[in-house]
Amino acid sequence: MNKPLVISAPDPRSLDLIFSEENKAGLFSDYEIHEMRPEEVNRSDTAILAQARYIIGQPPLSLETLEKMRNLRCIFNVESNLINNMPYDHLFERGIHVVTTGAVFAEPVAEMGLAMALCLARDVVEADIAFREGRELWGGDGNARASLLSGSRVGIVGFGDLGRAIARLLRGFRAEISVFDPWLPPSLLREADVTPADLDTVLRTSDTIFVVASVTSENKGFLNAGAFARMRRGARFILLSRADVVDFDDLMEAVRSGHILAASDVFPQEPLAADHPVRNLGNFLHSAHRAGALDGAFRKMGEMVLEDMALLDKGLPPMRCKRAERETVSRMRSRPVDKN
Template sequence: MSRDIILVDPLPRTLELIMEPAVRARLEALGEVVISEDRRMPDEQVEALLPETVLIFGQTDMPKERLNRAPKLKAIINVESNFMPNIDYQSCVERGIWVITPASAFASPVAEASLGMAIDLARGITQADRDFRQGTEEYGLAGNKGVFRFAGAPIGIVGFGDLGKQLRELVRPFKNPVRVFDPWLPGEVIKRLDCAPSDLDELFRESRVVFVFASVTSENEGFIGRRQFELMQRGSAFLLMSRAAVVDFPAMLSAVKSGHIRAATDVFPDEPVAADHALRAIPGLLLSAHRAGGTRDAFYEIGSMAVADAELIMRGLPPQLCRRADPATASRLRSKPVSVS
């Protein structure tokens, strides 16, 4: 008897994390759900299910050989939110298999946290609180040494995908001139959102606040380093909100430790960060434990977007909410699974 199997292999996510009960019920209405959440689904179980699998929710390895053994497969929905080099994307295109991810679920909370952290760095809010608790606070103008108004300050955005575009909309009321560096986008796209296309050096030299939302690719690991930090105006703010690997992390820490810039980071080369790591004691460094996007509503949005598009796909219609993988770009990505956003 033929079955429609929905293979759920979602780690580091779980269905409880990303789906409210009503959304999970919609998923279960699409077919027979087979789940592995305590560990990655074993290869032998995946192989046994492939002939009847119509949907995959998760990060299961799907090279061409496996795709060939899954004749009914309609979609792979990556609920970790990053396309990884464990799928033959070109074969999926040729077979008409959708490969999608609801990554934009994190855009709004990450942008919101980024704005809050940027204002904090510009105005010295956290540092003022620490000074007050230590009894070294200063009042009025004396308490604002080295700070600047975020409103109107020139901004640079590195990486203009979902996160960068969302941040751009949030800062509109502050009337900041915005420069954008994104080699994957034509200038026309950037200009339509009232931003100026920029090369990397110009962006770092002219911006008072730099936000980094770039993904990691085979070509850009560590592409922001000492040169860019030296170009920044003294006392400027740098925010790393996407992937740690795009930045020379020791160079960033050195620039902050020297007092040349202030910085905030939500991501780190190794997570969790060691309890005795020296970065915990660096003044001028605002630390966030990879939590900017990990809000309750964002995780549920992952599930609702994924299931809504799965329903469309099962009806023979194209997905409308999730980002679609393109072989030309997905093959360059170097993301690795993470436990949070």
């Protein structure tokens, strides 16, 4: 009996990164795997395309290619950013699932965001640097701008898997959490024990703001000078999703002026130019897009893919990975990552 055929093109990920040795062995035991570069998929042999049941990765796919893939059931996007590089309408019309494994990053990124919030609230990094340089301030003298996260007012912009993970972590801090997410009904936010709010309210009232919104055709650069001006003086701004939702020059100016403090795990270009001014900007905490890049998270991707393949093989829908939605997938404007 022939095994189901899988086209594997997960670049920049690799099968060794996302599958444990045991799960990779199971994958190759249960499926016929054809590994290739993403750009090679459209040039693949017609017989391979016709037999392929699954794609692991997010290769660019032409309509002509997809019309040859009569047995395709699901595209497993393990890069996790939905990119407009395939005719999604055609996929949905045929009932082909497009799913992502991005949920694996929610918990590790949320923990990094919490760490950043605590560092900014208590001057952890700046105090350490001062100590190393022999200019530390002892006791209360070193807490002139320190404040508690406990019992504070927190805003979250975007409330997908990552926003929900942040809210769960903040419950232990008794924070008052307000959320702005125009793609969700208020009742869903209330059920998650957060307060629905418009963007202006989140900006004006929050001591700390976590930005975890995806980049779409509607929100590129929507957090700009006007938005930062509405924030409370001394508030903390933590960017964890994608830099394109922010006007980065405006963000740097808001920090440079002393109006807010900021932290970011993402930047306009990655890797960032050696002479980029944000590198030497005070009151700005930097992380090189490493918040979610943990081996454990990558391994969970492989587990999710295998579990959903098993369901699909039985004629059932995928349940572990998150399905792309017909109404929103073409509005996503994220850029692919170049490095894991």
